[in-house]
Amino acid sequence: MRDLLIITNYYPPETGAAANRIFHLADGFQKRHFNVxxxxxxxxxxxxxxxxxxxxxxxxxxxxxxxxxxRLWIYACNSKNKVLRLLSMVSYSISLILFFCFNKVPKTVIIQSPPLLVAFTSIFFLRSKSRKLILNVSDLWPIAGLELGAFKKNFGYTLLEKIERFNYKNADLVLGQSHEILDHIKSLFPEKETFLYRNYPKIHSPKVSLTPNPTNKIKLVYAGLLGVAQGIYKLCHELDYSNLEFHIYGDGAERSQIEGFIKHNDKLPLHYHGEISRSKLHKVLLEYDVTIIPLLKRIYGSVPSKIFEYSKLGIPTVYFGGGEGETIIKENNLGWIAQAGNYTDLNNVISNINISELSIIRNSIKKAADRNFDFDLQFDRLIKTI
Structure with missing residues (x-):
């Protein structure tokens, strides 16, 4: 049985796409006779x-x-203060260094990035000719931070770019969740071995009900992180509620703002349901007509894993984020596209959804997902590269 170590910042019982992604990665290797x-x-x-x-x-x-x-010590923090967030990453990096010093590390290691500093610490201390380091890149930092307005092009940004390049250069294999990520890495290191590893979920795909929606209003749902990048608070302001009701699940930095908006606009068909477990969420989502995946700004390299998760459940998506995610929605007929950042276009797209056709659309989406987003097929290809 081959030993494998995965280094990550997120893992259940934490919720969210990152924790789910790493759990399924670990579980996939374990089920294929790795000692994980x-x-x-x-x-x-x-x-x-x-x-x-x-x-x-x-x-x-x-x-x-x-x-x-x-599970190692960390100075836990979700503050917007950059110094405190850096301190949090440094604290976990120190814990990793101590672990490396006093524990035997396997010959095969998968390292999640971002955070860049954690990936850098792991690669810097674990470099060895006899060890294979695999970098699993889910987002392009610091580019994504620059596009989100979290960074400015200054000395700090230049330093992060150097760390990013160090990580790519010293990884033996780079896994990327999008073509854009792999294209970026290849532009820096053309000879680097890479592998497109989409965030396909390993979930039970329920039978799609073909019962038409008897109501006249579209039941629109968002489930996930209520962070700045998703822009759910702004979405609450901009939606046209004349032909829809909007339901929100999740937690994050914008939660209190969203709750405040709902409280002061209690006549709107707008509902916040808090955060629930992933297993419960999958059942709850089936009660809604359409999901929405918004990004406040188009982020280069980003492909929301919700695309694959929702399609496996047979739920159509309104995609409002641009980039490669938009291409995946179009190519696989998984729903509708609204121009990123254009709320007028978003409302027009939603208003033109034909409720009577949703049951047929759901069945088509489910078939496309089962055909094109197979976790086990992709994972078996990954095993051959490691």
Whole structure:
């Protein structure tokens, strides 16, 4: 049985796409007879506070689903203050260094990026001719941070670019979730070995109901992180509610603003349901007609994993973010496209959705997802490269 270590910032019981993605990665290897260990912080995302049951300790060890989990100390923080967020990353990096010093590290290591600093620490200390380092890149930093307005082109940004290039250069294999990510890496290091690893979910795909929606209003739903990049608070302001009701699930930095908006606009068909487990969410989502995947700004390299998750459930999507995600929606007929940042176009797209055709559309989407987004098929190809 081959030993494999995965280093990540996110892992269940944390929620969100990143934690789910890494869990399925670890579980996929374990089910293919790898001896999998995971290094991850004490769970704290997205609230920025260590979860109950993990507080008051510097590290824990457990075995879950036959995967060895080492949870390390971190200064948990979700503050907008850049210094505090940096301190959080540094604290976890220190915990990783201590782990590397006192524990045997396998010959095959998968390192999640971003965060860049955590990936840099892992690659810097684990470089070895006898060890294979695999960098799993889910977003392009610092480019994405620049596009979101989190960074400015200054000395700090230049330093992050150097760290990014160091990580790519010293990784033996780079996994990227989008063609844009791999194109960017190849532009810097043309000879680098890469592999397109989409965030296909490993979930049960329910049978799609063909019962038409009896109401006249579209039941639109968003589920996920309520962060700045998603722009759900602005979306609440801009939607035309004359032909829809909007339901929100999740947690994040904009939660209090969204709750405040709903409180002061209680006549609108706008509902916030809090955060629920992923298994419950999959059942709840089936009650809605259409999902929406918004990005406040188009982010180069980003492909929201919700695209694949929702399509596997047979739920049509209104995509409002541009980029490669838009291409995937179009090529696989998974829903509708609204011009990124154009709320007039978004409202027009939603108003033209034919409710009577939704059941047929859902069945078509489910078939396309089962055909094109196969987790096991992709994973078996990945195994051959490692």
């Amino acid at each position: 260990s995971v290094l991850t912080p004490l769970p704290n995302y997205p609230k920025g506070k260590v979860f109950k049951g993990y507080r008051g300790t510097f590290k824990t060890f457990s075995v879950e689903n036959e995967i060895k989990l080492h």
